Amino acid sequence: MPIRAENIKYVYSEGTPFRTLALDGINVRIDRGEFVGLIGHTGSGKSTLIQLFNGLEPATEGKVEVDGTQVGEDKKKLKLIRQKVGLVFQYPEYQLFEETVEKDVAFGPINLGLTREETDHRVKEALELVGFNYKKIKDASPFELSGGQKRRVAIAGVLAMKPDYLILDEPTAGLDPAGRNEILGQVKKLHEVSEVSVILVSHSMEDIAKLVDRVIVLYRGKVHMQGTPKDIYSKADELERIGLGIPQIASIVRDLRNRGFNIKQDILTVEEAKEEILKEVRRRNV
Amino acid sequence: MFRNLTIGQHYPVDSPVHSLDPRLKIVFTIIFIISLFLIESFLGFLIVAVFLTVVITISKVPLKFVIKGLRPILFIILVTFLINLLMTPGRVIFTLGFIKITEEGLRQAGFMAVRLTLLIMGTSLLTLTTSPILLTDGIEALLKPFSRFGLPAHELAMMMTIALRFIPTLMEETEKIMKAQKSRGADFESGNIVSRAKNLVPLLVPLFISAFRRADELAMAMEARCYRGGVNRTRMRQMKITRGDYAAAFIFTVYIAAIIMFRIW
Numbered sequence: 001m002p003i004r005a006e007n008i009k010y011v012y013s014e015g016t017p018f019r020t021l022a023l024d025g026i027n028v029r030i031d032r033g034e035f036v037g038l039i040g041h042t043g044s045g046k047s048t049l050i051q052l053f054n055g056l057e058p059a060t061e062g063k064v065e066v067d068g069t070q071v072g073e074d075k076k077k078l079k080l081i082r083q084k085v086g087l088v089f090q091y092p093e094y095q096l097f098e099e100t101v102e103k104d105v106a107f108g109p110i111n112l113g114l115t116r117e118e119t120d121h122r123v124k125e126a127l128e129l130v131g132f133n134y135k136k137i138k139d140a141s142p143f144e145l146s147g148g149q150k151r152r153v154a155i156a157g158v159l160a161m162k163p164d165y166l167i168l169d170e171p172t173a174g175l176d177p178a179g180r181n182e183i184l185g186q187v188k189k190l191h192e193v194s195e196v197s198v199i200l201v202s203h204s205m206e207d208i209a210k211l212v213d214r215v216i217v218l219y220r221g222k223v224h225m226q227g228t229p230k231d232i233y234s235k236a237d238e239l240e241r242i243g244l245g246i247p248q249i250a251s252i253v254r255d256l257r258n259r260g261f262n263i264k265q266d267i268l269t270v271e272e273a274k275e276e277i278l279k280e281v282r283r284r285n286v
Numbered sequence: 287m288f289r290n291l292t293i294g295q296h297y298p299v300d301s302p303v304h305s306l307d308p309r310l311k312i313v314f315t316i317i318f319i320i321s322l323f324l325i326e327s328f329l330g331f332l333i334v335a336v337f338l339t340v341v342i343t344i345s346k347v348p349l350k351f352v353i354k355g356l357r358p359i360l361f362i363i364l365v366t367f368l369i370n371l372l373m374t375p376g377r378v379i380f381t382l383g384f385i386k387i388t389e390e391g392l393r394q395a396g397f398m399a400v401r402l403t404l405l406i407m408g409t410s411l412l413t414l415t416t417s418p419i420l421l422t423d424g425i426e427a428l429l430k431p432f433s434r435f436g437l438p439a440h441e442l443a444m445m446m447t448i449a450l451r452f453i454p455t456l457m458e459e460t461e462k463i464m465k466a467q468k469s470r471g472a473d474f475e476s477g478n479i480v481s482r483a484k485n486l487v488p489l490l491v492p493l494f495i496s497a498f499r500r501a502d503e504l505a506m507a508m509e510a511r512c513y514r515g516g517v518n519r520t521r522m523r524q525m526k527i528t529r530g531d532y533a534a535a536f537i538f539t540v541y542i543a544a545i546i547m548f549r550i551w
Contacts, residue, residue, distance in 0.1 A: 082471060089465070092466065094463065094466075097492050161470065
Protein backbone atom coordinates (compact mmCIF):
# COMPACT_ATOMS: atom_id res chain seq x y z
CA MET A 1 0.00 0.00 0.00
CA PRO A 2 1.45 3.35 -0.95
CA ILE A 3 1.21 7.03 -0.15
CA ARG A 4 -0.54 8.60 -3.09
CA ALA A 5 -0.91 12.27 -3.83
CA GLU A 6 -3.24 13.24 -6.64
CA ASN A 7 -3.45 16.66 -8.28
CA ILE A 8 -2.31 18.44 -5.17
CA LYS A 9 -2.55 22.19 -5.04
CA TYR A 10 -1.58 24.19 -2.01
CA VAL A 11 -2.05 27.91 -1.55
CA TYR A 12 -0.49 29.94 1.26
CA SER A 13 -2.18 33.01 2.76
CA GLU A 14 -5.23 32.97 0.51
CA GLY A 15 -6.90 36.36 0.27
CA THR A 16 -3.90 38.47 1.29
CA PRO A 17 -1.11 40.09 -0.73
CA PHE A 18 1.16 37.26 0.42
CA ARG A 19 -0.83 34.66 -1.51
CA THR A 20 1.48 32.08 -3.05
CA LEU A 21 0.88 28.86 -4.89
CA ALA A 22 3.29 26.52 -3.13
CA LEU A 23 2.21 23.32 -4.84
CA ASP A 24 0.71 23.18 -8.26
CA GLY A 25 -0.72 19.91 -9.51
CA ILE A 26 1.50 17.37 -7.78
CA ASN A 27 1.09 13.67 -8.54
CA VAL A 28 3.40 11.33 -6.67
CA ARG A 29 3.31 7.84 -5.29
CA ILE A 30 5.55 6.36 -2.64
CA ASP A 31 5.50 2.59 -2.24
CA ARG A 32 6.21 0.48 0.79
CA GLY A 33 9.88 -0.20 1.26
CA GLU A 34 11.06 2.43 -1.17
CA PHE A 35 13.90 4.84 -0.49
CA VAL A 36 12.95 8.07 -2.19
CA GLY A 37 14.84 11.32 -2.43
CA LEU A 38 12.83 14.51 -2.69
CA ILE A 39 14.97 17.34 -3.93
CA GLY A 40 14.37 20.88 -4.94
CA HIS A 41 15.62 24.38 -4.49
CA THR A 42 14.60 26.40 -1.42
CA GLY A 43 10.95 27.33 -1.87
CA SER A 44 10.21 24.57 -4.37
CA GLY A 45 7.51 23.16 -2.10
CA LYS A 46 9.31 20.16 -0.60
CA SER A 47 8.55 20.96 3.01
CA THR A 48 4.95 21.80 2.23
CA LEU A 49 4.42 18.55 0.38
CA ILE A 50 5.64 16.35 3.21
CA GLN A 51 3.36 18.12 5.66
CA LEU A 52 0.43 17.10 3.52
CA PHE A 53 1.54 13.49 3.76
CA ASN A 54 0.76 13.25 7.47
CA GLY A 55 -2.13 15.65 7.60
CA LEU A 56 -0.46 18.60 9.28
CA GLU A 57 -1.72 20.81 6.50
CA PRO A 58 -4.79 20.22 4.37
CA ALA A 59 -4.34 20.36 0.61
CA THR A 60 -6.18 23.27 -1.02
CA GLU A 61 -7.12 20.95 -3.88
CA GLY A 62 -6.58 17.30 -4.64
CA LYS A 63 -6.20 14.43 -2.23
CA VAL A 64 -3.56 12.49 -0.36
CA GLU A 65 -4.05 8.85 0.49
CA VAL A 66 -2.02 6.86 2.98
CA ASP A 67 -2.54 3.11 2.62
CA GLY A 68 -5.97 3.72 1.16
CA THR A 69 -7.13 6.19 3.83
CA GLN A 70 -7.74 9.70 2.62
CA VAL A 71 -5.80 12.15 4.79
CA GLY A 72 -7.91 14.74 6.56
CA GLU A 73 -11.25 13.21 5.64
CA ASP A 74 -11.79 11.85 9.12
CA LYS A 75 -10.17 13.85 11.91
CA LYS A 76 -10.17 10.84 14.20
CA LYS A 77 -7.90 8.96 11.83
CA LEU A 78 -5.25 11.69 11.85
CA LYS A 79 -3.44 10.18 14.79
CA LEU A 80 -3.23 6.86 13.01
CA ILE A 81 -1.91 8.57 9.88
CA ARG A 82 0.68 10.45 11.91
CA GLN A 83 1.80 7.18 13.42
CA LYS A 84 2.10 5.61 9.97
CA VAL A 85 3.85 8.56 8.44
CA GLY A 86 6.64 9.65 10.77
CA LEU A 87 7.86 13.13 10.03
CA VAL A 88 11.23 14.40 11.23
CA PHE A 89 11.35 18.14 10.75
CA GLN A 90 14.34 20.27 9.91
CA TYR A 91 16.45 20.91 13.00
CA PRO A 92 14.34 18.45 15.01
CA GLU A 93 16.52 19.01 18.08
CA TYR A 94 14.52 22.18 18.79
CA GLN A 95 11.46 20.13 19.65
CA LEU A 96 13.03 18.35 22.63
CA PHE A 97 11.41 19.31 25.92
CA GLU A 98 11.57 16.57 28.55
CA GLU A 99 13.96 16.27 31.48
CA THR A 100 15.49 13.03 30.27
CA VAL A 101 16.18 11.52 26.89
CA GLU A 102 14.10 8.50 27.79
CA LYS A 103 11.02 10.56 28.62
CA ASP A 104 11.37 12.61 25.48
CA VAL A 105 11.54 9.61 23.18
CA ALA A 106 8.58 8.10 25.05
CA PHE A 107 6.39 11.12 24.24
CA GLY A 108 5.21 9.69 20.90
CA PRO A 109 4.46 6.14 22.10
CA ILE A 110 2.60 7.48 25.15
CA ASN A 111 0.48 9.69 22.93
CA LEU A 112 -0.38 6.61 20.92
CA GLY A 113 -1.70 5.08 24.13
CA LEU A 114 0.74 2.17 24.28
CA THR A 115 1.33 0.18 27.44
CA ARG A 116 4.20 0.92 29.76
CA GLU A 117 6.20 -2.15 28.72
CA GLU A 118 5.64 -1.57 25.04
CA THR A 119 6.71 2.06 25.42
CA ASP A 120 9.88 1.14 27.32
CA HIS A 121 10.68 -1.50 24.77
CA ARG A 122 10.23 0.91 21.85
CA VAL A 123 12.25 3.68 23.49
CA LYS A 124 15.14 1.32 24.01
CA GLU A 125 14.90 0.00 20.48
CA ALA A 126 14.69 3.47 18.92
CA LEU A 127 17.63 4.85 20.87
CA GLU A 128 19.74 1.87 19.89
CA LEU A 129 18.71 2.25 16.25
CA VAL A 130 20.19 5.73 16.19
CA GLY A 131 23.41 4.41 17.69
CA PHE A 132 23.12 5.19 21.40
CA ASN A 133 23.99 3.02 24.35
CA TYR A 134 20.56 2.94 25.97
CA LYS A 135 21.76 2.56 29.54
CA LYS A 136 24.18 5.45 29.28
CA ILE A 137 21.95 7.91 27.51
CA LYS A 138 18.50 7.34 28.97
CA ASP A 139 18.81 9.53 32.06
CA ALA A 140 20.78 12.34 30.45
CA SER A 141 19.06 15.67 29.91
CA PRO A 142 18.52 16.25 26.19
CA PHE A 143 19.81 19.79 26.67
CA GLU A 144 23.25 18.63 27.76
CA LEU A 145 23.93 16.71 24.57
CA SER A 146 25.85 17.89 21.52
CA GLY A 147 23.99 19.11 18.43
CA GLY A 148 24.36 15.84 16.54
CA GLN A 149 23.34 13.79 19.56
CA LYS A 150 20.27 15.94 20.15
CA ARG A 151 19.25 15.39 16.58
CA ARG A 152 19.59 11.63 16.91
CA VAL A 153 17.44 11.71 20.04
CA ALA A 154 14.81 13.67 18.13
CA ILE A 155 14.89 11.16 15.28
CA ALA A 156 14.57 8.34 17.83
CA GLY A 157 11.47 10.15 19.11
CA VAL A 158 9.83 9.61 15.73
CA LEU A 159 11.20 6.09 15.22
CA ALA A 160 9.68 5.04 18.55
CA MET A 161 6.28 5.46 16.93
CA LYS A 162 7.23 2.73 14.44
CA PRO A 163 6.19 4.55 11.30
CA ASP A 164 5.70 2.68 8.01
CA TYR A 165 6.94 5.73 6.16
CA LEU A 166 9.74 7.82 7.59
CA ILE A 167 10.13 11.31 6.20
CA LEU A 168 13.30 13.20 7.03
CA ASP A 169 13.44 16.90 6.15
CA GLU A 170 17.07 17.91 5.64
CA PRO A 171 18.32 15.61 8.38
CA THR A 172 21.93 16.66 7.89
CA ALA A 173 21.46 20.44 7.80
CA GLY A 174 24.00 22.19 9.97
CA LEU A 175 25.97 19.08 10.90
CA ASP A 176 29.68 18.52 10.34
CA PRO A 177 30.75 15.80 7.87
CA ALA A 178 31.12 13.22 10.63
CA GLY A 179 27.65 13.91 12.03
CA ARG A 180 26.28 13.85 8.53
CA ASN A 181 27.72 10.48 7.64
CA GLU A 182 26.58 9.11 10.95
CA ILE A 183 22.96 10.13 10.45
CA LEU A 184 22.81 9.07 6.82
CA GLY A 185 24.48 5.78 7.66
CA GLN A 186 21.88 5.09 10.32
CA VAL A 187 19.04 5.97 8.01
CA LYS A 188 20.44 3.60 5.42
CA LYS A 189 20.82 0.83 7.95
CA LEU A 190 17.31 1.42 9.22
CA HIS A 191 15.93 1.09 5.73
CA GLU A 192 17.82 -2.16 5.23
CA VAL A 193 16.83 -3.85 8.48
CA SER A 194 13.18 -2.80 8.57
CA GLU A 195 10.50 -2.51 5.92
CA VAL A 196 10.11 1.19 6.45
CA SER A 197 9.92 3.44 3.38
CA VAL A 198 12.17 6.43 3.68
CA ILE A 199 11.63 9.79 2.06
CA LEU A 200 14.73 11.91 2.30
CA VAL A 201 14.21 15.60 1.64
CA SER A 202 17.31 17.49 0.71
CA HIS A 203 18.87 19.95 -1.60
CA SER A 204 22.19 18.22 -1.33
CA MET A 205 22.77 15.95 -4.29
CA GLU A 206 25.73 14.29 -2.65
CA ASP A 207 23.58 12.80 0.10
CA ILE A 208 20.85 11.62 -2.16
CA ALA A 209 22.97 10.09 -4.90
CA LYS A 210 24.45 7.43 -2.67
CA LEU A 211 21.31 6.39 -0.86
CA VAL A 212 18.06 6.49 -2.72
CA ASP A 213 16.36 4.26 -5.28
CA ARG A 214 14.32 7.01 -6.83
CA VAL A 215 14.58 10.78 -6.99
CA ILE A 216 11.67 13.21 -7.26
CA VAL A 217 12.72 16.70 -8.32
CA LEU A 218 10.42 19.54 -7.38
CA TYR A 219 10.64 22.88 -9.09
CA ARG A 220 8.28 25.80 -8.47
CA GLY A 221 5.65 23.58 -6.88
CA LYS A 222 5.64 21.01 -9.68
CA VAL A 223 7.22 17.61 -10.15
CA HIS A 224 9.93 18.51 -12.62
CA MET A 225 11.42 15.06 -13.12
CA GLN A 226 11.55 11.71 -11.41
CA GLY A 227 13.58 8.57 -11.90
CA THR A 228 16.62 6.71 -10.67
CA PRO A 229 19.54 8.84 -9.48
CA LYS A 230 21.46 7.86 -12.62
CA ASP A 231 18.65 9.03 -14.90
CA ILE A 232 18.33 12.28 -13.04
CA TYR A 233 22.01 13.10 -12.87
CA SER A 234 22.49 12.43 -16.54
CA LYS A 235 20.49 15.62 -17.03
CA ALA A 236 23.08 17.73 -15.29
CA ASP A 237 22.52 20.88 -17.33
CA GLU A 238 18.82 20.83 -16.65
CA LEU A 239 19.45 20.39 -12.91
CA GLU A 240 21.80 23.31 -12.88
CA ARG A 241 19.26 25.45 -14.68
CA ILE A 242 16.72 24.96 -11.90
CA GLY A 243 19.27 25.81 -9.24
CA LEU A 244 20.36 22.33 -8.22
CA GLY A 245 23.86 20.99 -8.61
CA ILE A 246 24.96 17.48 -9.30
CA PRO A 247 27.37 15.56 -7.06
CA GLN A 248 30.88 16.93 -7.40
CA ILE A 249 32.18 13.65 -8.71
CA ALA A 250 29.49 13.55 -11.41
CA SER A 251 30.45 17.02 -12.54
CA ILE A 252 34.14 16.07 -12.71
CA VAL A 253 33.20 13.07 -14.85
CA ARG A 254 31.12 15.29 -17.07
CA ASP A 255 34.00 17.72 -17.57
CA LEU A 256 36.40 14.88 -18.36
CA ARG A 257 33.97 13.50 -20.92
CA ASN A 258 33.63 16.94 -22.48
CA ARG A 259 37.38 16.98 -22.91
CA GLY A 260 37.35 13.75 -24.83
CA PHE A 261 38.00 11.15 -22.15
CA ASN A 262 36.10 8.00 -22.81
CA ILE A 263 34.42 7.49 -19.43
CA LYS A 264 30.97 6.15 -18.60
CA GLN A 265 28.49 8.93 -18.12
CA ASP A 266 26.30 7.82 -15.26
CA ILE A 267 28.82 7.80 -12.45
CA LEU A 268 27.70 8.80 -8.99
CA THR A 269 30.33 7.66 -6.53
CA VAL A 270 34.03 8.33 -6.18
CA GLU A 271 34.72 4.58 -6.29
CA GLU A 272 33.05 4.13 -9.65
CA ALA A 273 34.85 7.14 -11.02
CA LYS A 274 38.21 5.82 -9.87
CA GLU A 275 37.66 2.52 -11.65
CA GLU A 276 36.59 4.20 -14.85
CA ILE A 277 39.44 6.70 -14.88
CA LEU A 278 42.00 3.97 -14.25
CA LYS A 279 40.51 1.95 -17.11
CA GLU A 280 40.76 4.94 -19.40
CA VAL A 281 44.35 5.65 -18.33
CA ARG A 282 45.33 2.05 -19.09
CA ARG A 283 43.60 2.18 -22.47
CA ARG A 284 45.49 5.32 -23.37
CA ASN A 285 48.88 3.96 -22.30
CA VAL A 286 48.54 0.91 -24.46
CA MET B 287 -4.17 29.19 13.69
CA PHE B 288 -1.88 32.18 13.89
CA ARG B 289 -2.35 33.37 10.37
CA ASN B 290 -5.53 35.16 11.38
CA LEU B 291 -3.85 37.41 13.88
CA THR B 292 -3.76 40.97 12.61
CA ILE B 293 -2.81 43.04 15.63
CA GLY B 294 0.70 44.32 15.08
CA GLN B 295 0.75 43.07 11.53
CA HIS B 296 1.78 45.22 8.66
CA TYR B 297 -0.18 45.17 5.40
CA PRO B 298 2.34 46.26 2.82
CA VAL B 299 0.72 48.19 -0.01
CA ASP B 300 1.44 51.63 -1.34
CA SER B 301 -1.14 54.22 -0.30
CA PRO B 302 -1.29 57.80 0.92
CA VAL B 303 -1.98 56.54 4.43
CA HIS B 304 1.03 54.26 4.35
CA SER B 305 3.35 57.04 3.31
CA LEU B 306 2.28 59.44 6.07
CA ASP B 307 4.92 60.41 8.60
CA PRO B 308 4.82 57.82 11.39
CA ARG B 309 5.05 60.51 14.08
CA LEU B 310 1.88 62.09 12.76
CA LYS B 311 0.12 58.78 12.50
CA ILE B 312 0.90 57.97 16.13
CA VAL B 313 -0.31 61.36 17.32
CA PHE B 314 -3.44 61.03 15.19
CA THR B 315 -4.14 57.62 16.65
CA ILE B 316 -3.84 58.91 20.20
CA ILE B 317 -6.13 61.83 19.46
CA PHE B 318 -8.49 59.45 17.70
CA ILE B 319 -8.72 57.35 20.86
CA ILE B 320 -9.43 60.45 22.94
CA SER B 321 -12.08 61.54 20.45
CA LEU B 322 -13.88 58.23 20.95
CA PHE B 323 -14.26 59.05 24.61
CA LEU B 324 -15.65 62.48 23.89
CA ILE B 325 -18.61 61.01 22.14
CA GLU B 326 -21.84 60.61 24.06
CA SER B 327 -24.33 59.47 21.47
CA PHE B 328 -24.65 56.82 18.80
CA LEU B 329 -24.95 59.53 16.19
CA GLY B 330 -21.45 60.68 17.15
CA PHE B 331 -20.13 57.22 16.44
CA LEU B 332 -21.59 57.53 12.97
CA ILE B 333 -19.16 60.36 12.28
CA VAL B 334 -16.29 58.18 13.52
CA ALA B 335 -17.47 55.24 11.44
CA VAL B 336 -17.68 57.37 8.30
CA PHE B 337 -14.23 58.85 8.95
CA LEU B 338 -12.75 55.42 9.61
CA THR B 339 -14.32 53.97 6.46
CA VAL B 340 -12.86 56.80 4.39
CA VAL B 341 -9.39 56.30 5.89
CA ILE B 342 -9.55 52.53 5.39
CA THR B 343 -10.61 53.03 1.78
CA ILE B 344 -7.73 55.41 1.13
CA SER B 345 -5.30 53.04 2.85
CA LYS B 346 -6.16 50.23 0.38
CA VAL B 347 -6.27 47.74 3.26
CA PRO B 348 -9.25 45.46 2.59
CA LEU B 349 -12.01 46.06 5.13
CA LYS B 350 -12.17 42.31 5.62
CA PHE B 351 -8.59 42.39 6.86
CA VAL B 352 -9.30 45.13 9.39
CA ILE B 353 -12.38 43.35 10.68
CA LYS B 354 -10.46 40.10 10.98
CA GLY B 355 -8.21 41.89 13.46
CA LEU B 356 -11.19 42.16 15.81
CA ARG B 357 -11.43 38.43 16.23
CA PRO B 358 -8.83 38.02 18.99
CA ILE B 359 -10.53 40.63 21.18
CA LEU B 360 -14.08 39.56 20.41
CA PHE B 361 -14.14 37.90 23.80
CA ILE B 362 -13.25 41.13 25.61
CA ILE B 363 -15.91 43.02 23.71
CA LEU B 364 -18.45 40.37 24.60
CA VAL B 365 -17.56 40.39 28.30
CA THR B 366 -17.72 44.19 28.42
CA PHE B 367 -21.07 44.04 26.71
CA LEU B 368 -22.49 41.53 29.16
CA ILE B 369 -21.16 43.27 32.27
CA ASN B 370 -22.61 46.57 31.19
CA LEU B 371 -25.84 44.93 30.17
CA LEU B 372 -26.40 43.19 33.48
CA MET B 373 -24.85 45.58 35.97
CA THR B 374 -26.30 48.94 35.01
CA PRO B 375 -29.18 50.04 37.24
CA GLY B 376 -32.21 51.78 35.74
CA ARG B 377 -35.63 51.11 34.27
CA VAL B 378 -36.12 47.37 33.97
CA ILE B 379 -37.39 46.25 30.58
CA PHE B 380 -36.80 42.53 30.77
CA THR B 381 -36.46 39.97 33.57
CA LEU B 382 -35.60 36.31 33.51
CA GLY B 383 -35.07 34.78 36.97
CA PHE B 384 -32.41 36.86 38.65
CA ILE B 385 -31.32 38.50 35.38
CA LYS B 386 -32.59 42.01 34.99
CA ILE B 387 -31.94 44.03 31.87
CA THR B 388 -32.44 47.75 32.07
CA GLU B 389 -32.91 50.24 29.29
CA GLU B 390 -29.82 52.14 30.46
CA GLY B 391 -27.89 48.88 30.61
CA LEU B 392 -28.78 47.99 27.05
CA ARG B 393 -27.78 51.43 25.87
CA GLN B 394 -24.56 51.46 27.86
CA ALA B 395 -23.61 47.97 26.68
CA GLY B 396 -24.20 48.76 23.02
CA PHE B 397 -22.31 51.98 23.47
CA MET B 398 -19.25 50.32 24.96
CA ALA B 399 -19.23 47.58 22.35
CA VAL B 400 -19.32 50.09 19.49
CA ARG B 401 -16.65 52.22 21.17
CA LEU B 402 -14.31 49.25 21.68
CA THR B 403 -14.84 48.01 18.14
CA LEU B 404 -14.03 51.39 16.65
CA LEU B 405 -11.07 51.75 19.00
CA ILE B 406 -9.52 48.48 17.90
CA MET B 407 -10.23 49.11 14.22
CA GLY B 408 -8.69 52.56 14.40
CA THR B 409 -5.58 51.52 16.27
CA SER B 410 -5.00 48.39 14.21
CA LEU B 411 -5.05 50.67 11.18
CA LEU B 412 -1.90 52.31 12.57
CA THR B 413 0.02 49.05 12.66
CA LEU B 414 -1.51 47.83 9.41
CA THR B 415 -0.30 50.85 7.49
CA THR B 416 3.03 51.44 9.24
CA SER B 417 5.94 49.05 9.13
CA PRO B 418 7.21 48.14 12.60
CA ILE B 419 10.52 49.84 11.95
CA LEU B 420 8.88 53.14 11.00
CA LEU B 421 6.52 52.82 13.92
CA THR B 422 9.30 52.56 16.47
CA ASP B 423 11.25 55.30 14.73
CA GLY B 424 8.17 57.44 15.22
CA ILE B 425 7.80 56.47 18.87
CA GLU B 426 11.45 57.19 19.49
CA ALA B 427 11.18 60.62 17.90
CA LEU B 428 8.10 61.41 19.96
CA LEU B 429 9.71 60.27 23.21
CA LYS B 430 12.99 62.07 22.55
CA PRO B 431 12.01 65.28 24.38
CA PHE B 432 11.50 63.24 27.54
CA SER B 433 15.00 61.81 27.48
CA ARG B 434 16.06 65.04 29.15
CA PHE B 435 14.20 63.84 32.21
CA GLY B 436 15.95 60.49 32.17
CA LEU B 437 13.55 58.55 29.96
CA PRO B 438 15.56 56.02 27.95
CA ALA B 439 13.77 56.82 24.68
CA HIS B 440 16.16 55.05 22.37
CA GLU B 441 16.38 51.95 24.50
CA LEU B 442 12.61 51.72 24.79
CA ALA B 443 12.24 52.07 21.06
CA MET B 444 14.93 49.50 20.41
CA MET B 445 13.25 47.06 22.76
CA MET B 446 10.00 47.61 20.98
CA THR B 447 11.58 47.19 17.56
CA ILE B 448 13.07 43.90 18.64
CA ALA B 449 9.87 42.70 20.26
CA LEU B 450 7.84 43.54 17.16
CA ARG B 451 10.46 42.06 14.90
CA PHE B 452 10.31 38.76 16.74
CA ILE B 453 6.54 38.36 16.87
CA PRO B 454 6.32 36.73 13.44
CA THR B 455 9.49 34.73 14.05
CA LEU B 456 8.24 33.33 17.31
CA MET B 457 4.86 32.60 15.80
CA GLU B 458 6.45 30.71 12.99
CA GLU B 459 8.54 28.88 15.54
CA THR B 460 5.45 28.07 17.60
CA GLU B 461 3.71 26.72 14.57
CA LYS B 462 6.73 24.64 13.65
CA ILE B 463 7.16 23.13 17.11
CA MET B 464 3.43 22.52 17.29
CA LYS B 465 3.56 20.61 14.04
CA ALA B 466 6.57 18.63 15.16
CA GLN B 467 4.80 17.62 18.38
CA LYS B 468 1.59 16.87 16.51
CA SER B 469 3.61 14.56 14.32
CA ARG B 470 4.48 12.74 17.51
CA GLY B 471 0.81 12.40 18.35
CA ALA B 472 0.45 15.46 20.59
CA ASP B 473 -3.05 16.85 20.88
CA PHE B 474 -3.48 20.59 21.40
CA GLU B 475 -7.12 20.81 20.52
CA SER B 476 -9.15 18.59 22.79
CA GLY B 477 -9.55 17.89 26.51
CA ASN B 478 -10.53 20.12 29.41
CA ILE B 479 -8.65 23.25 30.49
CA VAL B 480 -6.28 21.44 32.84
CA SER B 481 -5.22 18.79 30.36
CA ARG B 482 -4.96 21.38 27.62
CA ALA B 483 -2.63 23.49 29.75
CA LYS B 484 -0.58 20.40 30.51
CA ASN B 485 -0.42 19.58 26.83
CA LEU B 486 1.20 22.95 26.19
CA VAL B 487 4.38 21.95 28.01
CA PRO B 488 5.91 20.24 24.96
CA LEU B 489 5.26 23.48 23.08
CA LEU B 490 6.32 26.06 25.66
CA VAL B 491 9.59 24.50 26.80
CA PRO B 492 11.17 24.43 23.33
CA LEU B 493 9.70 27.83 22.55
CA PHE B 494 11.27 29.49 25.60
CA ILE B 495 14.58 27.79 24.99
CA SER B 496 14.62 29.03 21.45
CA ALA B 497 13.59 32.55 22.49
CA PHE B 498 16.50 32.71 24.95
CA ARG B 499 18.86 31.35 22.35
CA ARG B 500 17.71 33.94 19.85
CA ALA B 501 18.10 36.73 22.39
CA ASP B 502 21.66 35.61 23.08
CA GLU B 503 22.52 35.42 19.43
CA LEU B 504 20.98 38.78 18.69
CA ALA B 505 22.83 40.48 21.55
CA MET B 506 26.07 39.01 20.29
CA ALA B 507 25.40 40.07 16.71
CA MET B 508 24.58 43.60 17.84
CA GLU B 509 27.72 43.87 19.89
CA ALA B 510 29.76 42.51 17.02
CA ARG B 511 28.51 45.50 15.05
CA CYS B 512 29.51 47.91 17.83
CA TYR B 513 26.02 48.71 19.04
CA ARG B 514 26.17 50.64 22.29
CA GLY B 515 22.87 52.41 22.63
CA GLY B 516 21.45 55.60 21.25
CA VAL B 517 24.22 58.08 21.98
CA ASN B 518 25.44 59.80 18.84
CA ARG B 519 23.61 57.41 16.56
CA THR B 520 22.42 58.96 13.32
CA ARG B 521 19.66 57.69 11.08
CA MET B 522 19.75 56.53 7.55
CA ARG B 523 16.17 57.65 6.98
CA GLN B 524 15.42 61.12 8.29
CA MET B 525 11.76 61.78 8.89
CA LYS B 526 10.43 64.84 7.13
CA ILE B 527 6.98 66.38 7.09
CA THR B 528 5.73 66.51 3.49
CA ARG B 529 2.81 68.09 1.69
CA GLY B 530 0.79 64.91 2.08
CA ASP B 531 1.27 65.14 5.84
CA TYR B 532 -0.14 68.65 5.85
CA ALA B 533 -3.14 67.49 3.87
CA ALA B 534 -3.70 64.61 6.29
CA ALA B 535 -3.36 66.95 9.26
CA PHE B 536 -6.00 69.17 7.72
CA ILE B 537 -8.45 66.33 7.18
CA PHE B 538 -7.86 65.05 10.67
CA THR B 539 -8.40 68.50 12.17
CA VAL B 540 -11.72 68.73 10.35
CA TYR B 541 -12.68 65.38 11.83
CA ILE B 542 -11.77 66.45 15.36
CA ALA B 543 -13.55 69.75 14.91
CA ALA B 544 -16.65 67.86 13.81
CA ILE B 545 -16.51 65.64 16.89
CA ILE B 546 -16.08 68.59 19.24
CA MET B 547 -18.78 70.62 17.55
CA PHE B 548 -21.10 67.66 17.77
CA ARG B 549 -20.44 67.33 21.47
CA ILE B 550 -21.01 70.99 22.29
CA TRP B 551 -24.09 71.15 20.12
